[in-house]
Amino acid sequence: MARSIFIPRWQTIALLAWVLLLGFFFANVEIQIEGSAGWAANLPTWRIEKHWLLDIFWGGRAMTGYHAWVFPFVGLFFHLPIFFSAQWSWRIEGRIIACIMTFWLSEDFLWFVLNPAYGVAKFSPAFVPWHKHWLAFAPTDYWTMSAVACVLFFASRPRSAASPSAT
Numbered sequence: 001m002a003r004s005i006f007i008p009r010w011q012t013i014a015l016l017a018w019v020l021l022l023g024f025f026f027a028n029v030e031i032q033i034e035g036s037a038g039w040a041a042n043l044p045t046w047r048i049e050k051h052w053l054l055d056i057f058w059g060g061r062a063m064t065g066y067h068a069w070v071f072p073f074v075g076l077f078f079h080l081p082i083f084f085s086a087q088w089s090w091r092i093e094g095r096i097i098a099c100i101m102t103f104w105l106s107e108d109f110l111w112f113v114l115n116p117a118y119g120v121a122k123f124s125p126a127f128v129p130w131h132k133h134w135l136a137f138a139p140t141d142y143w144t145m146s147a148v149a150c151v152l153f154f155a156s157r158p159r160s161a162a163s164p165s166a167t
Contacts, residue, residue: 075100
């Protein structure tokens with residue numbers, strides 16, 4: 001009998017819980033690094049405040065040396081299991097990208113929730129100038145990244161163990 005690629009629902013839930021836990025820990029790291037000055041505002045790093053590409057790809061936020069290194073680091077870190085398992089597929093890549101998006105969404109929101117200088121009460125455009133575009137009660141990035149992550153999680157879901165190709 002061929003090995004099944006079926007992953008039980010509890011494993012997907014465990015994966016999401018793990019990604020949220022990683023977001024929790026990294027949010028706390030960033031709170032220690034940034035304090036009350038979000039988006040690396042007071043860090044000794046280079047910044048590009050205005051550029052038309054930032055409006056398209058970065059939500060109008062500044063590009064900083066800190067973010068130029070931390071974003072690829074996290075992306076590479078999430079790809080580490082590929083090297084442990086020596087397996088790659090578009091399905092695995094989709095799941096990894098969905099996890100990266102979920103990580104950044106949870107980390108960003110938890111930064112506000114856990115940061116003594118903010119809290120949920122200050123999670124609004126009036127107090128968060130680096131999130132330039134909001135829809136309802138959240139930055140537009142949250143909505144678009146959530147939608148893309150959900151699509152990627154759905155598209156990368158394992159096939160049923162009952163399918164003929166799984167036996």
